Amino acid sequence: MTKERWLQRRSEDPYWRMAKERGLPSRAAFKLEEIQRRWRVMPRGGRVLDLGASPGGMTAVAAEAVGEEGFVVAVDVEPLKLERPNIVFIKADVFEHRLVRELENVLKGGFFDTVISDLSPRHSGDYDLLVQQQSDLLARSRELAYRFLRRGGNMVLKAFEHPTLRTFERETATSFRKLERYVPKSSKKGSSEIFLIYLGYKGGVQQGLPVNIQNTCMPEKLTAVNTASTFRA
Template identity: 35%
Template sequence: MARYKPQDFYFKKAKRQKYVARSVYKLEEIQKKYKIIKPGSRVLDLGCAPGSWLQYAEEKVGPKGIVVGVDQKELKREFGPRVYFLKEDVYELDPSRLKQYVPVFDVVLSDMAPATTGIGFVDSTRSVYLAERALEIAIAVLKKGGFFLCKVFEGEDFPSFLKKYRGAFERVTI
């Protein structure tokens, strides 16, 4: 099994490019393939800390877009005037509060992951709970035809989550 090296290629690349985390490259790869974030987009980033997806989204939406991040942890950097941050647990978040920024979002991102235990069943179940909450929020705030990008660990609960996901969107890609 490959071991995670804390200072691997992507870690070093992120530091060189001034991103706060290497996870930005997952979003960049998806963006290159699907072009989900466009100039002027209104983007919601759930579980946004430490902030690399916010950074990337801010770059992509440009001066006419808006990015809103939600996380229970503080961010590690400052952002421009079109990026807003709510320090809140997503389980306690009332989606209607997000309407203070924009009436609806074009894109909802969720790279949330639970604190892992090393027990696959527990970790995947917790991941699905987070993904289900992200889906609930996305359904409440996403415009028709919008994009929802969500990370989830596959496990026993994944098929039921996927069924809910497919019921909410025209097209689902795994």
């Protein structure tokens, strides 16, 4: 597809136009808005981890949902296109070991109420490679959720339909009270995109990680963290 054709298709996209009118960084905001309206995955005053946050469409929705009493930690190798008092940005790739330490520094012993992942694999003509990248991103998102999600918290993962996805869903569902599969109305037509919405984390020992406890700690001061990265999802 030529750049001119791509720009034309984007300009004809009603969700892209609405995002521009509302000053939102991307149309992804509407996907999370749909999910939030239906399941209330992010509580007022809550703490949200947003993986693959750039340019910040979902981050903006999360920041509005939790309000001034809560905060959002946005993680990406690319910068956000918004700044708000209740957003902490960590420039990092999700596989970097330092990310865990940075998250611990922000939480100061606490936990997130919600983990969101909008991570996507690199574009490639190799289908098997794309499936492997998708599987790795989902597994890493789950690993971080098991480490930092409070008992009773929620996890929202973007995925793309592929043969091994159901296995991941079943394995992960045992750690949550309920799983919902959802395709937002704002998803592009013809896309294999789907959101896995896990509600009510049961906590406990997962993948050798410590038993989770209720989050009782808020960071005293929100500051941006910059972490070098070599991986782009």
